Amino acid sequence: MLVPGLSLAAALRAHPEWQGQPIAIMTGSGPRAEVLAVSPEALEHGVRLGQTAVHARAACAELLLAPNDPALERAAREALRDAALSTSPRVETAPPETGAYVAEAALFVDARGVEALFRSETGFASALADRARRLGLPAVVAVAGSRGVARIAARLAWQRNEGLCVIAPGEDAAFLAPLPLDLVNPSDALADGLGRFGLHRVGDLLRLPEKALTTRFGERIRPLLALARGTQQAPPPPVPENTRFEEATDLEFAAAQIEPLLFVLRSLLERLAERLACRGFAWGDLVLELGLEDGSRDVRRVGMAAPHLDLRVSLRLLDLALQAQPPRAPVERVTVHTTGTEVRGDQLDFFRPSGPPPAALSRTLAELGALCGEGRVGAPAVADDHRPEAYAVRDFVTEQKPHKGPPQQTTVTTTPRSLAIRALRPPVPAQVRAPHGTPETVFSALARGDVVRCAGPWRTTGHWWNEEERYAYDHFDVQTSDGWVIRLRRDWIGRHWAIDGVYD
Amino acid sequence: MRPGPETAPSPAGDPRLQALLRDLGDQVRPGGGPRFTTPPLATGIPSLDQLLGGGLPAGRLSEVGGPASSGRTSLGLSLLARTTLRGEFAAWVDWADAFDPASAEAAGVDLGRVLWIRPDGIETALRCADQVLRAGGFALVGLDLAKANEATPRIPASTWPRLRKHAAATGAAVVALTASTLLGSAADLGLEFGTAQPRFGEGPDWLEGLDTRVALVRNRAGRGSGQAPVSFRTIRAA
Numbered sequence: 001m002l003v004p005g006l007s008l009a010a011a012l013r014a015h016p017e018w019q020g021q022p023i024a025i026m027t028g029s030g031p032r033a034e035v036l037a038v039s040p041e042a043l044e045h046g047v048r049l050g051q052t053a054v055h056a057r058a059a060c061a062e063l064l065l066a067p068n069d070p071a072l073e074r075a076a077r078e079a080l081r082d083a084a085l086s087t088s089p090r091v092e093t094a095p096p097e098t099g100a101y102v103a104e105a106a107l108f109v110d111a112r113g114v115e116a117l118f119r120s121e122t123g124f125a126s127a128l129a130d131r132a133r134r135l136g137l138p139a140v141v142a143v144a145g146s147r148g149v150a151r152i153a154a155r156l157a158w159q160r161n162e163g164l165c166v167i168a169p170g171e172d173a174a175f176l177a178p179l180p181l182d183l184v185n186p187s188d189a190l191a192d193g194l195g196r197f198g199l200h201r202v203g204d205l206l207r208l209p210e211k212a213l214t215t216r217f218g219e220r221i222r223p224l225l226a227l228a229r230g231t232q233q234a235p236p237p238p239v240p241e242n243t244r245f246e247e248a249t250d251l252e253f254a255a256a257q258i259e260p261l262l263f264v265l266r267s268l269l270e271r272l273a274e275r276l277a278c279r280g281f282a283w284g285d286l287v288l289e290l291g292l293e294d295g296s297r298d299v300r301r302v303g304m305a306a307p308h309l310d311l312r313v314s315l316r317l318l319d320l321a322l323q324a325q326p327p328r329a330p331v332e333r334v335t336v337h338t339t340g341t342e343v344r345g346d347q348l349d350f351f352r353p354s355g356p357p358p359a360a361l362s363r364t365l366a367e368l369g370a371l372c373g374e375g376r377v378g379a380p381a382v383a384d385d386h387r388p389e390a391y392a393v394r395d396f397v398t399e400q401k402p403h404k405g406p407p408q409q410t411t412v413t414t415t416p417r418s419l420a421i422r423a424l425r426p427p428v429p430a431q432v433r434a435p436h437g438t439p440e441t442v443f444s445a446l447a448r449g450d451v452v453r454c455a456g457p458w459r460t461t462g463h464w465w466n467e468e469e470r471y472a473y474d475h476f477d478v479q480t481s482d483g484w485v486i487r488l489r490r491d492w493i494g495r496h497w498a499i500d501g502v503y504d
Numbered sequence: 505m506r507p508g509p510e511t512a513p514s515p516a517g518d519p520r521l522q523a524l525l526r527d528l529g530d531q532v533r534p535g536g537g538p539r540f541t542t543p544p545l546a547t548g549i550p551s552l553d554q555l556l557g558g559g560l561p562a563g564r565l566s567e568v569g570g571p572a573s574s575g576r577t578s579l580g581l582s583l584l585a586r587t588t589l590r591g592e593f594a595a596w597v598d599w600a601d602a603f604d605p606a607s608a609e610a611a612g613v614d615l616g617r618v619l620w621i622r623p624d625g626i627e628t629a630l631r632c633a634d635q636v637l638r639a640g641g642f643a644l645v646g647l648d649l650a651k652a653n654e655a656t657p658r659i660p661a662s663t664w665p666r667l668r669k670h671a672a673a674t675g676a677a678v679v680a681l682t683a684s685t686l687l688g689s690a691a692d693l694g695l696e697f698g699t700a701q702p703r704f705g706e707g708p709d710w711l712e713g714l715d716t717r718v719a720l721v722r723n724r725a726g727r728g729s730g731q732a733p734v735s736f737r738t739i740r741a742a
Binding site: 356360364365367368371379382383391394396398418419421422424428453455483485503 | 548549571572573574575576577578580581582592593596600601602603604605606607608609610611612615616617618619620621622623624628631632635636638639640641642650652699700702704705710711713714734735736737738
């Protein structure tokens, strides 16, 4: 699987509006930057690799010059790998080439047994090319008996403007024989030497004995021979599953407002969505990294209540995260990464209700978080703390445990009807008269009057080892003459009384 | 003589249709599509469920009012427990910021199935309720508007019809806890708790629970009045 000019393909993947225009990818943005890759339209105008920006512009006045973005290139490489991994678990990145093929990116994909899925090797190759195209990469796919032959076949298919090349089993040598030696990419010195001996085709090389060739050209001829004979037949090793997906871009002009940033984010998320869909994953937690103009970085994590497939939800969540806390300086670079998670169906259990739809829930949680503030939306939890006012808030997730059979109704009906207490946050200060240790009258903003009945005290102490956090309370359950039933507490450290709960 | 307007022959008189209807018997019902009704949300208090004809109506607004220490919150937690133990999800919009997780857990609430929202203001609280209802998937949406030591909030009249519309669309039971009547005629069902009598144990003096009465003050769907005795017990007594 081969993409001949990865830097150009990566730029066009990020800017599809550039398709059909004369474009040159430059090594940098300064006047001394050289042309690294050119589009066919630019090539027609006479723009060549290695030219400076001035020379290239002189050849083509409408030429669009774009500096090479390593982040885009890396993401494109990963996207190509995603397309490959969507068809086979054994994928290997081809070593980088030199010379005329330095700009190409290639992957070797194990094609054994694919007939069961794609009916034929041609079907497999076209599926692979189609998936890469959907990810914005114009890949050429060749199927052959060895890696080297497959790579050469892919180069040839590209030169002939064909998307696919499938070599029948055992036909590798016959396929290679009439091809020019340039396709095997010998070094310049070796190509000169072979030319002087009148060897111009791969078949010429294969006809000669190996010993004679090594005597004349040395050990450097061996890799070329191995390639031509198709000896690299070991399948690529299985790839450990990588579920991290990242897209990044450098902004041409630093964005100080959220709106232009969202425009960029949408484009990044669209590309991520394509890659996730290709691998059959749903959106997991998002991490947004912003490179700021002042040199610092702003990293935010946006949690997902449940995996979902809706791009708009992810964009809305990032929008809310940015609105809640805008970046402190203009943004120069944006990176978004997410963890691909298994797609969850809405209906999880035959006997239980499915709960909130994952996409709607994620969006709702983010909007509620923006409305209420951090730490004020989630699932309540009992804190690991003896203080009566302690509580915890966890992430609200709707993942359900596997459940066998219908829910047991009996457990519901036998639950005792428990008297609830309403927490007062913060506790309401009270003036309490307690001449004999137990409250007799209470005066506060809530309850005021004589104590009708009183139970307690129950003493709670803790954190005595920490001067600032230690506490010692005596709690009383008190009924006052004005009808309140309250939980009154005497703070032995602060030396005051307060109501920290109301029975209701 | 001018011909009259052409009319299609009525199929009702077709003897073949009559014979078919006779054969099918009960399997044929009047048209209009199947009618699915969500069962009411049982409170878990037998006397109250009997008064309500099964529980609080799903897809409707209910108001639970009463003075402080009357048992409104205990009823709210009982509803949460019933909902979550059935495997459903509930949201608790806690404007009063009075939800106590330990108390809820003791009442049998599966806390992992509760979305606890603590808005700052009443307007935010209502917006939160709106958002949760629109998301769907919650069987119960509780609104705690009974803030201690604070006057009854002013709520725009358009709020309740909107919430009712969303509740009806998603089938969620919306229950508002209030200190004094707030929803009035906007509520489909109104419960009013009377002043409770706390029970203190003898011997080692402790609060055992509350005894109270709940009055059904409004019910759009059925019987409009009645009372039920209700008791709640503290964790220690239970």
